[in-house]
Amino acid sequence: MPETHLRRRGALRELLREREIDALLVTDLLNVRYLSGFTGSNAALLVHAGDSADDESRTIFCTDGRYLTQAGVEVPDLDRIIERRSGAALAERASRGGSAIRRAGFESQHVTVDGLDTLAEAAGDVELVRAPRLVEGLRAIKDEGEVEALRMACAAADRALAELIAEGELRPGRTELEVARELERRMVANGAAGPSFDTIVAAGPNSAVPHHRPTEAVLAAGDFVKMDFGALVDGYHSDMTRTVVLGEPADWQRELYEVVARSQAAGREALAPGVALRDVDTASRSVIEAAGHGERFLHGLGHGVGLEVHEAPTLSQLGNGTLEEGMAVTVEPGVYLAGRGGVRIEDTLVVREGGPELLTLTTKDLVVV
Numbered sequence: 001m002p003e004t005h006l007r008r009r010g011a012l013r014e015l016l017r018e019r020e021i022d023a024l025l026v027t028d029l030l031n032v033r034y035l036s037g038f039t040g041s042n043a044a045l046l047v048h049a050g051d052s053a054d055d056e057s058r059t060i061f062c063t064d065g066r067y068l069t070q071a072g073v074e075v076p077d078l079d080r081i082i083e084r085r086s087g088a089a090l091a092e093r094a095s096r097g098g099s100a101i102r103r104a105g106f107e108s109q110h111v112t113v114d115g116l117d118t119l120a121e122a123a124g125d126v127e128l129v130r131a132p133r134l135v136e137g138l139r140a141i142k143d144e145g146e147v148e149a150l151r152m153a154c155a156a157a158d159r160a161l162a163e164l165i166a167e168g169e170l171r172p173g174r175t176e177l178e179v180a181r182e183l184e185r186r187m188v189a190n191g192a193a194g195p196s197f198d199t200i201v202a203a204g205p206n207s208a209v210p211h212h213r214p215t216e217a218v219l220a221a222g223d224f225v226k227m228d229f230g231a232l233v234d235g236y237h238s239d240m241t242r243t244v245v246l247g248e249p250a251d252w253q254r255e256l257y258e259v260v261a262r263s264q265a266a267g268r269e270a271l272a273p274g275v276a277l278r279d280v281d282t283a284s285r286s287v288i289e290a291a292g293h294g295e296r297f298l299h300g301l302g303h304g305v306g307l308e309v310h311e312a313p314t315l316s317q318l319g320n321g322t323l324e325e326g327m328a329v330t331v332e333p334g335v336y337l338a339g340r341g342g343v344r345i346e347d348t349l350v351v352r353e354g355g356p357e358l359l360t361l362t363t364k365d366l367v368v369v
Contacts, residue, residue, distance in 0.1 A: 016049035095124035105131025153238035160186035176214035196230035196237035241346035277319030
């Protein structure tokens with residue numbers, strides 16, 4: 001997709017010019033991938049701001065000799081140098097006479113203190129300035145190719161859960177670990193490269209722990225079983241949570257599930273371009289607060305998903321900014337009753353004019369297994 005990466009680098013150059021930065025040294029590997037298509041474990045980019053499209057030709061890619069062939073395939077449109085210390089090599093290149101770089105940005109959210117010393121030594125007289133999360137800001141808004149990758153990742157997770165239930169793999173007597181491993185196996189069988197994060201399966205009282213790690217705990221009749229999982233496709237992560245009941249649910253379980261389901265629906269309905277991030281959280285949270293469980297909703301409402309399973313934007317009371325068309329986010333309210341059980345319902349959605357696009361299609365009705 002050279003044209004896609006060309007467009008992304010053009011958008012980055014506009015940001016650099018706005019900030020009066022002559023070039024950006026990109027060392028975060030996911031940002032390198034986003035801007036160039038490279039998927040190896042060592043690389044950096046030097047993106048010149050310039051003042052015209054012709055300045056694209058001055059962008060330089062660097063990796064080491066292990067990836068010489070791979071770089072030729074994945075990054076065919078950029079000049080490249082081969083050097084083990086990729087970031088330092090590009091900082092040194094920026095310092096050479098005739099480069100027209102006086103101020104170079106670096107990804108301060110990624111570079112360590114020691115790493116900055118190395119870059120500064122290599123950069124010589126070039127001034128290094130903090131330029132955090134410029135690329136992450138671009139990544140927050142997905143193009144249609146990215147949405148399709150997310151759609152495929154969500155579909156792999158949907159199919160895995162449907163098969164798990166239909167074939168009787170979610171039942172009393174199995175352990176949380178067995179269910180988690182089976183979910184992951186089925187996601188791979190349905191086209192995923194692997195799980196997008198460590199799968200959560202939490203049964204009975206464990207379901208009241210938001211990020212419980214699966215154990216040898218045995219599923220029992222009457223348990224809530226909370227499953228938070230996702231699939232990885234073409235580098236993009238899905239994220240979904242469903243909570244089911246093993247056997248006939250008690251009244252308190254139905255009531256708790258209904259509260260969370262209404263809260264989740266309110267959060268989904270609040271997703272629209274121009275809406276403040278914290279207002280989406282408020283729309284969902286207010287439903288739970290009205291039901292008397294406000295202090296048992298222990299986390300923010302959601303987060304962006306893409307090349308990382310947690311990325312910008314953040315849907316919470318601490319979130320700054322507004323939603324924009326094309327952002328991919330989760331909506332995942334939960335209520336957790338310590339010692340009894342908890343419910344979380346989570347979808348991955350894309351913000352659209354006229355209403356969000358739902359990517360995780362598994363039913364949100366209370367499933368009794």
